[in-house]
Amino acid sequence: MDRFKRVPISVQDPKERITNFDEVCLGYTEEEAMAEAKRCLNCKHHPCVGNCPVNIHIPRFIKHIAEGEFEEAAHVLAEQTALPAVCGRVCPQEEQCEKVCVLGIKGEPVSIGKLERFAADWARQHNINLAKTKEKNGFKVAVVGSGPAGITCAGDLAKEGYDVTIFEALHEPGGVLVYGIPEFRLPKETVVKPEIENLKKLGVKIETNVIVGRTVTIDSLLNEEGFHAVFIGSGAGLPKFMGIAGENLNGVFSANEFLTRNNLMKAFREDYDTPIKVGSRVAVIGGGNVAMDAARTALRLGAEVWIVYRRTEKELPARVEEVHHAKEEGIKFEFLTNPIEIIGNEDGWVKSIRCQRMELGEPDESGRRRPVPIIGSEFEIEVDTVIMALGTSPNPLIPATTSGLDINNKKCIVVDENGQTSREGVFAGGDVVTGSATVILAMGAGKKAAKGIDKYIKEKYGEKAEA
Amino acid sequence: MYKIVEKKDLAPNIVSMDILAPRVANSAQPGQFVIVIVDEAGERIPLTICNYDKEKGTVNIVIQAMGSSTKKIAALNEGDYLKDFVGPLGRPSDYVNADIEEVKKQRVLFVAGGVGAAPVYPQARWFHEHGIGVDVIIGAKTKELIILEDEMREVAANVYIATDDGSYGFNGMVTGLMEELIVNQGKEYDLVVAIGPMIMMKFVCLLTKKLGIKTIVSLNPIMVDGTGMCGACRVTVGNETKFACVDGPEFDGHLVDFDEALKRLAQYREEELELAKRGEEKTCTCQHGGAN
Ligand SMILES: Cc1cc2nc3c(=O)[nH]c(=O)nc-3n(C[C@H](O)[C@H](O)[C@H](O)COP(=O)(O)OP(=O)(O)OC[C@H]3O[C@@H](n4cnc5c(N)ncnc54)[C@H](O)[C@@H]3O)c2cc1C
Ligand SMILES: Cc1cc2nc3c(=O)[nH]c(=O)nc-3n(C[C@H](O)[C@H](O)[C@H](O)COP(=O)(O)OP(=O)(O)OC[C@H]3O[C@@H](n4cnc5c(N)ncnc54)[C@H](O)[C@@H]3O)c2cc1C
Ligand code: SF4
Ligand code: SF4
Ligand code: FES
Ligand SMILES: [Mg+2]
Numbered sequence: 001m002d003r004f005k006r007v008p009i010s011v012q013d014p015k016e017r018i019t020n021f022d023e024v025c026l027g028y029t030e031e032e033a034m035a036e037a038k039r040c041l042n043c044k045h046h047p048c049v050g051n052c053p054v055n056i057h058i059p060r061f062i063k064h065i066a067e068g069e070f071e072e073a074a075h076v077l078a079e080q081t082a083l084p085a086v087c088g089r090v091c092p093q094e095e096q097c098e099k100v101c102v103l104g105i106k107g108e109p110v111s112i113g114k115l116e117r118f119a120a121d122w123a124r125q126h127n128i129n130l131a132k133t134k135e136k137n138g139f140k141v142a143v144v145g146s147g148p149a150g151i152t153c154a155g156d157l158a159k160e161g162y163d164v165t166i167f168e169a170l171h172e173p174g175g176v177l178v179y180g181i182p183e184f185r186l187p188k189e190t191v192v193k194p195e196i197e198n199l200k201k202l203g204v205k206i207e208t209n210v211i212v213g214r215t216v217t218i219d220s221l222l223n224e225e226g227f228h229a230v231f232i233g234s235g236a237g238l239p240k241f242m243g244i245a246g247e248n249l250n251g252v253f254s255a256n257e258f259l260t261r262n263n264l265m266k267a268f269r270e271d272y273d274t275p276i277k278v279g280s281r282v283a284v285i286g287g288g289n290v291a292m293d294a295a296r297t298a299l300r301l302g303a304e305v306w307i308v309y310r311r312t313e314k315e316l317p318a319r320v321e322e323v324h325h326a327k328e329e330g331i332k333f334e335f336l337t338n339p340i341e342i343i344g345n346e347d348g349w350v351k352s353i354r355c356q357r358m359e360l361g362e363p364d365e366s367g368r369r370r371p372v373p374i375i376g377s378e379f380e381i382e383v384d385t386v387i388m389a390l391g392t393s394p395n396p397l398i399p400a401t402t403s404g405l406d407i408n409n410k411k412c413i414v415v416d417e418n419g420q421t422s423r424e425g426v427f428a429g430g431d432v433v434t435g436s437a438t439v440i441l442a443m444g445a446g447k448k449a450a451k452g453i454d455k456y457i458k459e460k461y462g463e464k465a466e467a
Numbered sequence: 468m469y470k471i472v473e474k475k476d477l478a479p480n481i482v483s484m485d486i487l488a489p490r491v492a493n494s495a496q497p498g499q500f501v502i503v504i505v506d507e508a509g510e511r512i513p514l515t516i517c518n519y520d521k522e523k524g525t526v527n528i529v530i531q532a533m534g535s536s537t538k539k540i541a542a543l544n545e546g547d548y549l550k551d552f553v554g555p556l557g558r559p560s561d562y563v564n565a566d567i568e569e570v571k572k573q574r575v576l577f578v579a580g581g582v583g584a585a586p587v588y589p590q591a592r593w594f595h596e597h598g599i600g601v602d603v604i605i606g607a608k609t610k611e612l613i614i615l616e617d618e619m620r621e622v623a624a625n626v627y628i629a630t631d632d633g634s635y636g637f638n639g640m641v642t643g644l645m646e647e648l649i650v651n652q653g654k655e656y657d658l659v660v661a662i663g664p665m666i667m668m669k670f671v672c673l674l675t676k677k678l679g680i681k682t683i684v685s686l687n688p689i690m691v692d693g694t695g696m697c698g699a700c701r702v703t704v705g706n707e708t709k710f711a712c713v714d715g716p717e718f719d720g721h722l723v724d725f726d727e728a729l730k731r732l733a734q735y736r737e738e739e740l741e742l743a744k745r746g747e748e749k750t751c752t753c754q755h756g757g758a759n
Contacts, residue, residue, distance in 0.1 A: 169553070169692075169694055170692065171504060171511075171550070171551040171553070208551070209552065209553035210490060210553075211553065211554075214494065214555055215490050215491060215494055215553070215555070216490065216494070237694075237696040238695055238696065239697065239698050241708065247708070248701050248702075248703060248708060248727055248731070250730060250731060250733075253698075253699070254697060254698040256696055256698065257691060257697035257698055257699045260697055265511070265691070271508055272508045272510075273508050273509055273510040273535060273536060273742060274510040274511070275510075275739060275742065276738075277734065347730070348727070348730035348731075395694065395695050395696070397695070
């Protein structure tokens with residue numbers, strides 16, 4: 001075996017998978033996982049661990065896999081993460097743990113994410129109970145939002161003995177994992193739901209259909225419902241539009257609308273009531289994970305799809321694996337292209353999109369070279385649907401209804417090094433603090449805030465609540 | 468799950484239901500709405516909060532059965548459950564948080580079209596409870612579709628009825644009756660609040676613009692989440708894009724681009740008809756067909 005080469009992983013054939021919503025990547029078999037795990041050098045200084053935002057003890061769990069001790073591997077994961085089956089699938093590993101893997105210097109890094117996924121899937125399939133909690137301490141914590149940040153914070157606090165209730169605005173818990181990321185990357189029934197069930201096994205209560213800021217407020221939770229602290233993990237769910245002419249024509253959707261209809265509301269299934277409009281020629285504007293997901297969803301619903309992105313392939317913010325899969329599936333890319341107008345027909349439906357070619361100019365604040373329009377390069381792409389995947393920002397509802405909660409100029413909630421906001425006892429983390437980022441960063445923030453909340457409550461009220 | 472504790476038929480295809488939802492009842496204010504999912508396969512549909520009882524923990528909704536979701540809901544009975552019920556959503560009506568002395572100076576005319584009488588009722592009642600008498604026009608296609616007339620008479624100073632076919636009250640559209648009252652009879656109003664079908668609100672606004680009377684409308688575009696997350700509910704108001712679920716649903720009617728809003732309402736018409744057909748096939752109890 002070549003130590004510098006990864007054990008290949010099987011995927012659904014592209015021709016086949018564009019006709020269904022089943023998972024693209026099929027995962028390792030036990031033998032494959034053990035072979036891949038054996039590549040790990042078990043480095044003493046294990047740089048990989050420090051580059052995982054939740055500090056999973058990577059060499060330790062991988063060693064268990066190498067020795068066929070899959071249950072033990074899952075227990076190592078459970079020490080640090082509530083969502084291993086999710087992160088193993090959607091983490092941008094190449095930017096995190098795998099980026100600094102020692103094997104990556106001369107060859108291919110260990111497939112840490114794929115091994116994490118393997119151990120988590122194995123534990124689920126074998127009904128391993130990973131719930132370990134301390135004695136109840138009687139303190140109540142409210143968690144707003146059930147995305148990765150909220151789930152992690154709730155799970156960590158429950159393990160410490162806290163009485164935790166999650167309040168979720170939507171009818172299904174999971175945040176972006178449920179409404180945004182599609183089935184073919186992250187199966188809901190088999191992967192997301194069981195991880196949420198694990199949370200309930202830890203004693204966490206989940207109240208869906210509660211919009212904090214409308215149904216209840218942060219103040220009413222603290223003052224009337226007796227919560228000792230609140231964690232806000234409400235994400236960055238507000239979609240951006242470009243502000244160009246024709247954006248309100250019929251057939252122009254935000255990626256959030258399109259993906260919510262398809263994923264959360266299951267519009268792709270005949271037996272569900274929510275309608276979805278796909279059209280036959282679709283332009284998706286943007287280049288992140290959201291754009292890839294919207295494009296590949298539209299493709300599976302039967303459309304021909306273009307991704308329109310104003311920079312080059314090198315700058316695409318999406319995960320490398322997703323871009324690779326999108327290309328294999330036949331998504332067409334128009335790089336260095338920017339829409340300037342959406343043109344409609346007389347009934348108010350999209351007919352085409354007018355674009356402009358771009359070239360890369362001087363670097364901007366982010367260090368990336370800024371795209372500048374090429375004069376006279378306008379052209380039209382005939383499409384009947386346009387999906388805007390331009391990024392999102394935090395919903396202003398909670399700051400607007402909570403006095404003394406500071407936000408910055410990007411509408412993100414400001415926190416200190418413990419995850420505490422400008423309001424005492426109110427903590428926050430995840431996309432609502434950073435703007436749209438990643439699952440694993442949101443989890444890292446949830447973890448940090450759980451520690452901050454634990455410290456805050458114990459310093460203020462002691463080790464146990466008075467009965 | 469949210470229990471239907473009371474159900475009443477108001478008119479053909481229009482039902483009123485009290486839903487047990489203490490958290491929503493406790494926070495509800497006039498002008499707000501809820502989102503309902505009827506069952507596991509159901510879509511998220513918005514419905515106006517027509518009334519609420521904080522003590523009983525119930526919220527009243529009035530549903531006009533027009534397509535697959537509203538028909539499914541209307542077919543449920545007392546003791547049945549709605550799968551999901553979330554709210555209150557949207558901003559409360561402006562007057563709720565305004566200086567009451569200023570509000571008292573206003574002469575207000577409510578214009579309710581069809582099932583729009585349901586959301587107008589708690590607003591008229593709010594004014595009544597604050598010692599202000601308002602005028603109300605209730606319009607419908609025909610007499611039997613006029614709802615909540617008695618209730619409205621208890622809380623409004625004057626109630627006027629208009630039917631398209633002349634079967635009851637003024638013979639014609641609500642806009643015709645408005646002209647009759649304002650232009651011919653010389654009644655004066657400082658504010659018109661129009662709630663009803665989008666097309667009615669459009670024509671009310673055309674008229675009040677001409678007459679120079681400020682007009683508030685409650686927009687009912689297509690919605691999904693109702694929390695600002697999807698942008699399906701985009702409307703153009705004063706040349707700016709607004710999300711009706713969080714910026715509204717009430718807006719200055721003279722600034723609304725109704726033509727765009729009307730087009731956007733038709734966005735899923737094909738899919739809705741398809742779904743309605745499927746629903747009928749499923750529930751078809753007719754005798755023909757099956758035997759061959
Ligand atoms: C389509 C898509 C694809 C993505 N792909 C990837 C990927 O491959 N890899 C990756 O690492 N990241 C990916 N991301 C980003 C990642 O999903 C987010 O960074 C992450 O989910 C943020 O977690 P969070 O817990 O902060 O917020 P969210 O997941 O957004 O969860 C917030 C939750 O709070 C709820 N909420 C909001 N307001 C309220 C309120 N007022 N009251 C109660 N509840 C409220 C929301 O309904 C939601 O359920 C993707 C994002 C999208 C949209
Ligand atoms: C803020 C608001 C308050 C409303 N209040 C009430 C109310 O109190 N009582 C009442 O009977 N109706 C109300 N409506 C309208 C109601 O939501 C629609 O009639 C309902 O969604 C139709 O669904 P359907 O499946 O039965 O019919 P469909 O056949 O699917 O649709 C019929 C028509 O209803 C509209 N519609 C469809 N889906 C939606 C949707 N998701 N959101 C909004 N409109 C849609 C479209 O114009 C469509 O052509 C309100 C709408 C809004 C936005
Ligand atoms: S959670 Fe993400 S960063 Fe951490 S080990 Fe797993 S794949 Fe790597
Ligand atoms: S850096 Fe790579 S090889 Fe070393 S312990 Fe981590 S995963 Fe194993
Ligand atoms: S309904 Fe989704 S943003 Fe308004
Ligand atoms: Mg419908």
